[in-house]
Amino acid sequence: MxxxxxxxxxxxxxxxxxxxxxxxxxxxxxxxxxxxxxxxxxxxxxxxxxxxxxxxxxxxxxxxxxxxxxxxxxxxxxxxxxxxxxxxxxxxxxxxxFSHRLAASWEEARQFARETGFPEHWLVVRPESEEHPQIHKGIAGWDELESVFRRCSDLAVNGRAFLETDMRAHGNPxxxxxxxxxxxxxxxxxxRRCPECAAPGFHAVERITGLPCEECGAPTKVARAETYRCARCRHQLIVEIRGPKTASAARCDYCNP
Structure with a gap:
């Protein structure tokens, strides 16, 4: 990209x-x-x-x-x-x-897998608890998941397996x-280049509130502008936000306290 x-x-x-x-x-x-x-x-x-x-x-x-x-x-x-x-x-x-579950049965494990978008989203399984050192990562198929779940459950003192979402990017669309x-x-x-030194990276770093109310004209907490700043020379510029010039009275502390 x-x-x-x-x-x-x-x-x-x-x-x-x-x-x-x-x-x-x-x-x-x-x-x-x-x-x-x-x-x-x-x-x-x-x-x-x-x-x-x-x-x-x-x-x-x-x-x-x-x-x-x-x-x-x-x-x-x-x-x-x-x-x-x-x-x-x-x-x-x-x-x-992002989620996890300590499952006592294959039905419970299967339900968790469905809820988290498996098999497109991979899972991680380990015996007993979230801290057990034996970890099975990158599980991406139903047969594999059931096999690993049953092995982990058999190894666990409490007879359960801990399932969690695999958050590595290649296994999580x-x-x-x-x-x-x-x-x-x-x-x-x-x-976006800086108008002062031409370096790339001239971007918004802060939103400035105060867009006036459409009814009474008082400043609201709705943003009216943004402060752009250069990451190299620190030159900055206040740029008005494109869009409505007034805010809804519903956003006004005076009209709608």
Whole structure:
């Protein structure tokens, strides 16, 4: 996706197991933040390839920021350019199938698999609990799932198997869609050049509220403009948001307190 949009060639770097930086199945805890992990991946790729530009992604999973019962996925894609001194980040967030279940029967395991989009979305199974060291990853077929479930149940002291979604991108189409959205966000940022120094990456960093109410004209919490800033020279510009010039009275603290 990025190659035609940016006119570049992306080289995949082998020779480093990124599981050393953290795994979704918890064998290795991620050190630092999501952004720090993405940055570390990009830097490792730059070192191994001897290139001045690096690109890497990192995902995180948890609860929706405002609706706690919903699972939520945030994807970051980082572009580092040491020649220009740039670090640009594309991002996307959305719903995910991130889930787990301790199943006591094959019927329960099969129901969980259906709920999470199996077999298009892969699963991970282990005996007994989420911390058991024996892990079966990348399960992508019903026969395999049943076989692994029964073996794990037989090994478990409690007679159960712990199932969870495989959140690695190549086994999770929902996550791949969000990574694509993060790539589009990154491309849009890189394609906008700074009006001052012409460096790529001139993008919105802040939304400015205050769009006037359609009834009384008072400022509302609806955004009226965005602050664009250059990642290189820090030049910034306030850009009005295209669209309605007034906000609905329903969004006004005076008309609708």
């Amino acid at each position: 990025l190659e035609p949009l940016l006119g570049c060639r992306i080289i995949r770097v082998d020779g480093y197991d990124t599981d050393r930086l953290g795994t979704f199945t918890r064998e290795v805890a991620r050190a630092g933040t999501q952004l720090e992990a993405a940055r570390a991946k990009a830097r490792i790729g730059m070192d191994l390839s001897s290139l001045a530009i690096g690109l890497a992604s990192e995902g995180s999973f948890g609860s929706h920021p405002s609706v706690g019962l919903l699972a939520w996925n945030v994807e970051l894609l980082i572009w580092i350019d040491d020649e220009l001194g740039l670090e640009i980040i594309g991002s996307a967030a959305g719903n995910t199938n 929902t996550r791949m869609e969000l990574i694509s959205a993060a790539a589009r966000d990154l491309a849009q940022k890189l394609c």
